[in-house]
Amino acid sequence: MLLKKYVGIGAVVAGLAVAFGAFGAHSLKETLSEHDLEVFETGVRYQMYHGLGILLVALLSERLPSALKLTRWSARLLLIGTVLFSGSLYLLALSGIDWLGAITPLGGVAFLAGWACLTAAAIKGGRGEA
Template sequence: MLLKKYIGIGAIVAGLAVAFGAFGAHSLKETLSEHYLEVFETGVRYQMYHGLGLLLVALLSDRLPSATKLMRWSARLLLIGTVLFSGSLYILSLSSTDWLGAITPLGGVAFLAGWACVAIAAFKGGRDAA
């Protein structure tokens, strides 16, 4: 498995999303305003999506051997996107520091680039997967 370390990383990212979600639901419900709790939950949701995405990219990497570099970049970008997007939302919601919202779109761009790498890898390496 070419990207097997991303299976572990994806599992950690998804597991932390569960922990953060439970923390938000049980500990922050009484502390944060409804708006900031929603912001926190958005971070959790996108972290889970992209933790699962990391697992998917790692598992698909063997099916697309001619596109290993693209799949590796996809995994990196999904991880960077998670840190920037979800991380900025967590800090924003916990600190009420609204300027951190300016960082969140950078994470979104990393997500888009990561998924674009998967799409390109599929079209480029798809003939190897048959």
């Protein structure tokens, strides 16, 4: 179940990163300041990294069956981090509402927790293997 569900989610997240990147490069270049465009592009970059990360977690979940809860939490946290981190950067760049920047670090914490869960899954799932 984790494999199928999160392969789909990871693919959608990564695909949307491509779409948002194209939107930023072609439609926002003339309307956003250089700084706001950089903020938007940072959101796109991290969305792509973590979309691919979700795909990786889903694929590794089959190889780490004893750590399924950890891989599930890893995928969830990477998705939550993407929504909070990239989403807040998109909104900040497009709206100019500065307080949205306070949400971004929460996404970063979710990213770190997601990668920590994957690390723990690898340790737990790798026990006893040569």
